[in-house]
Amino acid sequence: MSVEVRLPTLLRPHVGGNSSLEVEGNTVGQVIDQMVSIYPDLEGQIITPNGDLHKFINIYLNDDDIRYLDKLDTKLNAGDTISILPAVAGGL
Amino acid sequence: MLLLPPNFTKEIIAYCLDGLPNEACGLLAGKQVDNKAILEEDDSSEITLHWYPTRNDAASAKVYTVNPLDYMKADRDAESKGMQIIGVFHSHTHTDPYPSPTDVAQAPDPNWHYVLVSLKYEIAAVRSYRIKEGKISEEIIVSQNSYNY
Known part of the structure; x- marks a missing residue:
């Protein structure tokens, strides 16, 4: 299925300047993989070489942080927004 | 250069004072403009039109973490109004308005404006910086009395 993926300004130069994309996938991980296959410059920007979500990236499925769902294995439904x-963060 | 509405500085200082004893943080939203009369040759091609308060998940006087759900909601609201997130501000409760090594190391976007509100002295100080590849450069803050955007 196709879901909407909203991207921060930081990543938009890697996807042709788009602020959002329609991407195919049944899980969050599949969607990320599909995005990277279409836009290779995203390689390493979201997922670490070990296959984990980068510690400085947060991914929300609708209003929920996927770290509190099934992480990259979180299943998607039609109409979802990632x-x-x-x-x-920062400070002293 | 960071272009701000005239009341913006006063508002975020008040917001940061309300956040004491912890650091306060929030996001700046704006839009691209094409006004060569006011823009310098650098990459500051946005005007700030709105700011969003965000919770400091670190709840600390020394560090801040923008609540990601607040960030997401701010981002969606900004997009719906034709803006985008163009920067972040946070307070330094006991230090000068200059980015700390942690601020630099964790600066998420080289195109953002990084605004610091120092509450160290009796009179609050507000400064804005660009942080690119670990290098800090201060930028001037211009308060615009009126926008036509």
């Missing part, structure tokens, strides 16, 4: 966001 939001990819950089972690924003």
Whole structure:
């Protein structure tokens, strides 16, 4: 199925400047893999070489952080929206 | 250069004071403009039109973590209004308004504006920086009295 993936400004240059994409996949991981196959510049930006979600990236499925669902194995339903966001932090 | 509405600085200082004793944080939203009369030759081609308060998940006087759900909601709201997130601000409760090594190491986007609000002194200080490849450069803040956007 196809879902909407919303991208942060940081990643948009890697996907032709698009702020969102329609991507095929049955799980979040499949969608990310599909995006990377279409836009190879995304390689390593979201998923680590070990296959884990990058620690400085948050992915939301609708209003839920996938770290509290089934992570990259989280299943998708028609009409879902995936939001990819950089972690924003700092301090002393 | 960071272009801000005239009340913006006052608002975020008040917001950061409300967040004491912890650091406060929020996001800046704006849009691209094409106004060569006010823009310098650098890459500052946005004007700030709105700011979003976000929870500091670190709940600390020394560090901040923007609540990702607040970020997502701000991002969606900004997009729905033809804007995008163009930067982040946070307070330094006991230090000067200059990016710390942690701020630099964790700066998420080289195109963002990084605004610091120092509450160290009796009079709050607000500064804005660009952080690219670990290099910090301060930018001027221009308060625009009126926008036609």
